[in-house]
Amino acid sequence: MFSASACFRFLAGLALALFAASAQAVALPGAFTDALRQAGIPLDHVAVVVQPVDGGAPLLSHNAEAALNPASVMKLVTSFAALDLLGPDFGWTTDVWADGPLADGVLHGNLVIKGHGDPGLTLERMWLLQRDLRARGIRRIEGALVLDPSAFELPEADPGAFDGEPLALYNATPGALVANYNATTLRLKPDGQQVGVAPDIALPGVELVSQLAIDERAPCNGWKEAIEPTAPPDGRPGVVLSGPYPRSCGEQTIALNLFGPAATFDRIFRGLWAEGGGTLTGATVEGGAPDGPPLLQFASEPLTVALTRMNKYSNNLMARNLFLTLGAAAYGPPATPDKGARAVRAALGRHGIPTRKLVLENGSGLSRIERISADALNRVLLAAYRSAWFAEFESALPVAALDGTLKRRFNGSALAGTAHLKTGTLRDVSALAGYVDGADGRRVSFVMLVNHANARRSEPAQRALLEWIEAGGRQAGGGADGIR
Template sequence: MKFLHTAFLLCCAAATQAAPLPATVRQELKKAHIPASGIAVEVREAGRHKPLISINAQRPMNPASTMKLLTTFAALDLLGPAYTWKTEAYIDGELKDGVLNGNLILKGYGDPKFTIEQFWLWLGELRARGLRDIRGDLILDRSYFNLPPYNPGDFDADPMRAYNVGPDALLINFNTMRLRYMPEGNNLKVVSEPPLDGVTLDNQLTPKSDQINCDNWDDRFSVQPSGDSVVLQGDYPIGCGEREQNLSVMPHTRYVGALFGAVWKELGGTLQGKERDGIVGSNAQLFSIHRSEPLSTIIRDINKFSNNVMARQLFLTLGEAGPALEDETGASASGLNGHPLSIERSILTLQTWLARNRLDFRELVLENGAGLSRKERISVAHMAQLLQHAYDHPLSAELQASLPILGVDGSVKKRLKESPAASHAHLKTGTLEGVKTIAGYVRSKSGREWIVVFYINHPYAKSGQDAQDALLEWVAGK
């Protein structure tokens, strides 16, 4: 412990003209066995160039989900708060008396939040426009994103978790199924939402009444997709009461087809063919356009609830505002002109935007813009610089409104609820194995605005929340 204390003093002294970490923060880090080498901190008053605290501030660190701050702020500046995504419906064939002798084509442009409720309303509009029976296939045009093969299990070997859903130009309802487990006495009822046409739920779970830690209520059973079946096997702890999971159990194309089939039947329509991937042909006629919620609303969900797939959709959409690229023929290629968007294009767009705003983040490493990554890196000094740039921006209020409010909502709802700091900070958090981060704005009791960035990259990072909270309380008390 003596060595750890000395290391903190040396580290803090090395930060030019900066104050050391508050004693309460050092104490909490010692309790968590996190050394100075595992942290990076920058605290500065908004509008001031000189930081109050600066520790390992230039070191590239894994930011986890605080990387969403870069993605969402760049989107506000490049696309504007009123930006919306479109999804198009085309008919390829003759429509007469409600019967389409041909195919219905749905073309996506990356809407991050096309929910089941919105999808149901849109399909209802197609019915109102006179479409009833489709005597062809449902063709899904997902070509607007040019993406490499994606394995949802690559990140943490848990491919069905909702946070591992990959981006898709035609993302509907986050490609997830909600399983609701409802104990009824000694029996267990499991229902799935939304309904998926042709997909069956095979509940083989055995209700168990023995006592377990309900924090790990889903450790004793498995959920496995098997073709068009979802098989549940193992023991369910009925003492844990009603629970639910959001899981991704099938590929995008099959999911959209099954969801369309269920809703279309409910609306009185028929589909004779099957779902399949394809593109809008030259003979197809535009039938209807769905518009998403505006960007200003989308970023609230991304930041307050740290929605990874929405962030990845937005990151790819940034390519629409990027510099002109050349396709394989040498012609100019732009997402706005119908050419596909890619991760590479989005990275170039962000790099160009940073350079234009004189933000020289040389250590920045981007992979998906969501922070669900082992590769992404940024320093706390540059994250603080980004937050300062956002603070001075005309759209600063939109960004801050998207951030969780300490002790009130989002990912910091349960933190410092009884502290004087509650409600006095807008913060983005990030958590991965070995990573615990927080970044945002704190209003102190004197009325001053502070920018706080505190990253922990260490095997004991998950134990570092109390140290981060201690810093937030210290800043709020200034």
């Protein structure tokens, strides 16, 4: 039984907590809460933290401890851990062995390639890798192409499990050997009443079928979303493209996730090798790398370049490969998702960032289960600001109205060029986090997470809150104190 005094203290404490919560809600800018109301998003489905990076208490803090899905804003956490553990100059290698005698430009044996997860092996860099092989005297390969993906140990994964879109590039699965973000690029070109489809790189044995219907009147808006790619009905590797295609679009390209990482790597390597005049007579097989030093260790671009591509354009495959790389760097190969999660948690722990509510699946935010609180995200931003590599961290983020996923947002606003923010969008999730410079020159960290069926309607609220910050916090309604 409670004593009378204990009951009084409990009720007084409860009243104080409710008053504080009420005062906190009142402190939110009126334009922000009005925008949420118009969008049909209740305040208890929103978390916000705004805090000066140079110290002091948060200027706004609402629902900050709630564990919410951050969508691609989770890439901030992976980026922070990567810079902390690996450093800005970290690089991957792709190792190549000539497993047999080499004479007069002919390799009488297998070419063996082992990847370590380089997420930035684009077509251009694959061409440079092959150029380095030719510089070492290889023109003709009379054995097999042996691919060694053993640096990553991954469970079987269905690329369509997330949302039933297995051919969407954002669903590409990670791999120790990944080329061109696992994208197969197809060129579409109207020809009379047909739309021709051709691969950017030759794809022998791959079935490409166009059932696209020419639309004579439609403007070239949203044409990619109108195309429906499906697997061929005969089970052969390839794709069938159907749907309307505006003639006004002319020639366009579309990138799809048609194959697993190793299969895509194989097709791109062979296609580029043939384009360069080389020959490769054997089959492609999976196998282990031989003992001894490789003929070539092809170095990636530095981590900072990977982070810029990953965050500016929200590349999920790059984030997933980086997440796995962290696990291997911290706990030894082979990389696994569990090691990656442990490495990220350890990095946050070293900076006193709470991880009790952190849920990690792949580090990219392409997940229904990943969770983090706005408070923890804000602490990541503040810890990054205090670090020696803050310039690299911030410069990798999209800039409002200028580039990346923010290029077409906040145009015509004073926010243009003043905010570095990572975006995040999933069904029922909209998130934004990063740094904002106010008109008075003061910089703040910013986190806003929305988990609600109407989350996609939260952009006006995001804009209202950011404009309040940019203006110095003096345009608040409902009693907000503003930024001082």
